[in-house]
Amino acid sequence: MRVDVYGKVFVVTGAGNGIGRRVALELLRRGGRVAAADLDQTGLADMAQEAGAGDRLTLHLLNVADTEAVALLPGQVLAAHGHVDGLFNIAGIAQNFEPAGGIERARLRQIVDINFYGTVDLTRAFLPLLQERPAGGVVMLTASLAAMVPVPGAAIYGASKAAVAQFGYGLAQDLRNAKSKVTVTTVLPGTIWTDLVRASAVTLGTPEAVAKAFAMPADKAAHRMIEATLRGRRRAVIGKDAHVYDFLGRISPALAERVSYLQVASFVYRERR
Numbered sequence: 001m002r003v004d005v006y007g008k009v010f011v012v013t014g015a016g017n018g019i020g021r022r023v024a025l026e027l028l029r030r031g032g033r034v035a036a037a038d039l040d041q042t043g044l045a046d047m048a049q050e051a052g053a054g055d056r057l058t059l060h061l062l063n064v065a066d067t068e069a070v071a072l073l074p075g076q077v078l079a080a081h082g083h084v085d086g087l088f089n090i091a092g093i094a095q096n097f098e099p100a101g102g103i104e105r106a107r108l109r110q111i112v113d114i115n116f117y118g119t120v121d122l123t124r125a126f127l128p129l130l131q132e133r134p135a136g137g138v139v140m141l142t143a144s145l146a147a148m149v150p151v152p153g154a155a156i157y158g159a160s161k162a163a164v165a166q167f168g169y170g171l172a173q174d175l176r177n178a179k180s181k182v183t184v185t186t187v188l189p190g191t192i193w194t195d196l197v198r199a200s201a202v203t204l205g206t207p208e209a210v211a212k213a214f215a216m217p218a219d220k221a222a223h224r225m226i227e228a229t230l231r232g233r234r235r236a237v238i239g240k241d242a243h244v245y246d247f248l249g250r251i252s253p254a255l256a257e258r259v260s261y262l263q264v265a266s267f268v269y270r271e272r273r
Helices: 018-029 041-051 067-081 105-132 155-177 196-203 208-214 218-230 240-253 253-268
Strands: 009-013 033-038 058-060 088-091 138-142 182-191 233-240
Touching: 009 018, 009 067, 009 105, 009 155, 018 033, 018 041, 018 218, 033 041, 033 067, 041 058, 058 067, 088 105, 088 218, 105 138, 105 155, 138 155, 138 218, 182 218, 182 240, 208 233, 218 233, 233 240, 240 253
Parallel strands: 009 033, 009 088, 033 058, 088 138, 138 182, 182 233
Antiparallel strands: none
């Protein structure tokens, strides 16, 4: 099965920047309609100007951690587009490379509320609308390489993304048991070149040229995410480093953990030794 984009309506969160922006733009280029949601109003406006898609694009200012705002979004999208064929959950925030024991509780809750509960609430809010579509709908959830292997300084982020992955896998089973036509794709991206990764490189003291060469371009990652979702794949690993850790984890989780530590720990913990 492969869903055609032309004329279909897709909700994309985190659409103002980074991967979310690239996903929204590609869906529009393919002739789709997009309800773009983000907390960054300026980012949304810039994306709309770049897209030049007219009424095929609507902008929705949204904090995915705001449960009331999330509950209202399906009605807003229906009013603008008439129906919904797909949901791309991309909005998320990272952890600032700090030990789990030292992160402030408010920040911890923010990471979990946005990355996990925001994804779950949005998916649950749109699922009834997706199930109404005759050909079924598609859902994409964004996990992370950090859901496959622990990354120094990112324990809370990794835990939130691992929870997203397990939610995605479990939801896919629920829908399969119900003989639903809705498919759920959980993507596990590695290092993708976005403003977030650029900021992380600065924090770690990695030269930008080196970090950029190591990372996958955001438009390439977005294309692969879209293709995996439209084809109804249950799981998609995106990026060279993510594929390496996926392979290592299958051989030995302990080996994958050790390689992750050796790769990142000296940068993360250097100021605390």
